[in-house]
Amino acid sequence: MSSGKHLAKGSPRPALPDDGVPRLYSMRFCPYAQRAHLVLNAKKVPHHSVYINLTEKPEWLVEVSPLLKVPALHLVAEKEQPSLIESLIISEYLDEKYPQSPLLPKDxxxxxxxxxxxxxxxxxxxxxxxxxxxxxxxxxxxxxxxxxxxxxxxxxxxxxxxxxxxxxxxxxxxxxxxxxxxxxxxxxxxxxxxxxxxxxxxxxxxxxxDDVVKSFFATPEQHVEFWRTRKAGNASYDLLA
Amino acid sequence: MSSGKHLAKGSPRPALPDDGVPRLYSMRFCPYAQRAHLVLNAKKVPHHSVYINLTEKPEWLVEVSPLLKVPALHLVAEKEQPSLIESLIISEYLDEKYPQSPLLPKDxxxxxxxxxxxxxxxxxxxxxxxxxxxxxxxxxxxxxxxxxxxxxxxxxxxxxxxxxxxxxxxxxxxxxxxxxxxxxxxxxxxxxxxxxxxxxxxxxxxxxxDDVVKSFFATPEQHVEFWRTRKAGNASYDLLA
The missing domain is CATH 1.20.1050.10 (Glutathione S-transferase Yfyf (Class Pi); Chain A, domain 2)
Structure with a gap:
């Protein structure tokens, strides 16, 4: 389980319970990763979130995300434990795999x-x-x-x-x-x-x-603070952790 | 019906039979448009092809392709006659709409x-x-x-x-x-x-x-000739027309 802290270079890969639920590799202020969080929460899909420091990436990130990007969704219950990348592909996958609360039309x-x-x-x-x-x-x-x-x-x-x-x-x-x-x-x-x-x-x-938006929300002040620190070269990844 | 000639600025919008089949706006040497041709042919979907001179675009192109790009698929049998753009979205749409010879897996x-x-x-x-x-x-x-x-x-x-x-x-x-x-x-x-x-x-x-590839194929020499003329500023759009 994640504390919400962003794991950096040198961090060991987190120990997660062997419960078979998907693991979302994310960064708290990444708008693309937020798409995946919103879809997971909209569909109430149990998952673990693992947050990544994108300035100093942990060495093992490549094992779940070949292009070292977030979001990546690690499907540990599937054969060969594949990972999915690209926020839109992940979101569409989740919508197809978990039919509850459908997001895309059927037509x-x-x-x-x-x-x-x-x-x-x-x-x-x-x-x-x-x-x-x-x-x-x-x-x-x-x-x-x-x-x-x-x-x-x-x-x-x-x-x-x-x-x-x-x-x-x-x-x-x-x-x-x-x-x-x-x-x-x-x-x-x-x-x-x-x-x-x-x-x-x-x-x-x-x-x-909206409850889903509220489930993964940062205030205007928090977004500004993250941008200010990122621009200054010391991004406050753990601002909300 | 198209002669395969590319329509340029000043060309009237082509008269097509009122048969309700989709109209693909294309350019003969565009690899993205080729994706749509291959999918239409793989699934044997009746359609008209309308070829566009991308150097001097016809004025009416905006009516079927808001970003003036090809491919665009004009669905004249649908309510309000919408157009689809983006080669991957068009291809996935065709695969969902016409279930014969499925291209994407169901899983x-x-x-x-x-x-x-x-x-x-x-x-x-x-x-x-x-x-x-x-x-x-x-x-x-x-x-x-x-x-x-x-x-x-x-x-x-x-x-x-x-x-x-x-x-x-x-x-x-x-x-x-x-x-x-x-x-x-x-x-x-x-x-x-x-x-x-x-x-x-x-x-x-x-x-x-492959029969589908052969159904919309240009030879190595033809691709080179198109590139040579395009690079020289006088693209041979009608090389195969």
Whole structure:
């Protein structure tokens, strides 16, 4: 079991109970890893979380994640104990393997449309990193968000998943939880327009009250503090541990 | 119906029969579009192909492909006639929608493993473009191919899909069909090692005899000629039309 502390170079591989439940290799502030946590929690899948210091990675990480990335899901009950990587592939696997509380629609066309929407969210995540790392203007990010504002209008439901959060909602949520980091980095240039993004603003308020989101949540202040320390070269991985 | 000629800026949108079959917007030498052609042909799904000049795109392309990319699959028989984009999403949609000749395994773990393998093929496609556009060394590409040589050994079957080609085989094939372009660009630095890639070499020979691959095939000389003209700024889109 994990204390929530991030294991670094030199840490022994953690002893975990031989209970056969999947082990999620994660980093507490990684938005991609958060996707896997949200899906595991939405579907109430018992699992262990093992947190990894991504600055000084433990030597054994390669055994569960060949590209040394998180999230990685180690399936210890399966033959040969394989690991899965890539947040979207892990999330879709969990949705197929554990049919309770389905997140993706069953209809092939609707499934494809949800996946395309998540793929198009890379416009937002790309702009987000350009702002954080290269001091870019937020205009490109707001333009990428327009697609999601418009799509909520087209769907005519409070969530992308309909009357409750689904695949799209949980796959894109981690970046909305981190809007405060943009505000911190941009200062007066932060220009989220709650008129332009009226539907997304209502959606954010709903997700903040969602039990699954609350089950793996960090406050705006905590996200800012993590970013500040990461930028300064001494990332506070264990801020919440 | 398409003559196979690529439609450019100023071309009217083609008149197609009102038969309700999907329309694939494609470019004859695009490896991503080829994935969709292979899946459509593997599953014998009736469709129309509309070829697009990607240098001078027709004005109406945006109506079926919001990011102006190919492949795009226009589903004219569905309500609101939606279009799908992204070669992997289109391919998975077709595999779910048309159950004949299934390409992905049914088991969620095996599906996820196949998708991860295709995701890791981006190491090959990325290196391929670096060689073509930035005169990079092929070492990185061969290292990325090692994973696939090893995986064929682990699976112990002639194809990634088992006894016949499956999802992985058709998703990665287009870049093997274009090895001659690497040879053309690299000259004496081309160093494909048929010992190091013994299993992949046997696999290539098998795929060259596969009816689906043959249904949408261009010769090494044709791929080289397309690349040569594209590089010179006058891409021979209609070389096979």
């Amino acid at each position: 092939p066309l609707k499934r494809a449309q949800d996946k395309i929407l998540v793929e198009r969210f890379s416009g937002v995540t790309g702009s987000y990193m350009k702002i954080l790392l290269h001091d870019a203007s937020p205009d490109e990010l707001w333009a990428a968000l327009d697609i999601f504002e418009e799509e909520l209008g087209k769907r005519g439901t409070p969530y992308f998943g309909g009357d409750k959060p689904g695949f799209v909602d949980y796959m894109i949520w981690p970046w909305f939880e981190r809007l405060a980091v943009l505000k911190y980095v941009l200062g007066e240039r932060y220009s989220f327009d709650s008129q332009r993004f009226a539907k997304l603003s209502a959606w954010i308020e709903l997700l903040l009250k | 969620p773990l095996k599906r996820a493993q196949d998708k991860i393998l295709v995701e890791r093929f981006s190491g090959v496609t990325g290196s391929y473009m670096k060689i073509l556009l930035h005169d990079a060394s092929p070492d990185e590409l061969w290292a990325a191919l090692d994973i696939f040589e090893e995986e064929l050994g682990k699976r112990g079957t002639p194809y990634f899909g088992g006894d016949k080609p499956g999802f992985v085989d058709y998703m990665i094939w287009p870049w093997f069909e274009r090895l001659a372009v690497l040879k053309y660009v690299l000259g004496e630095r081309y160093s494909f090692d048929s010992q190091r890639f013994a299993k992949l070499s046997a696999w290539i020979e098998l795929l060259l005899k």
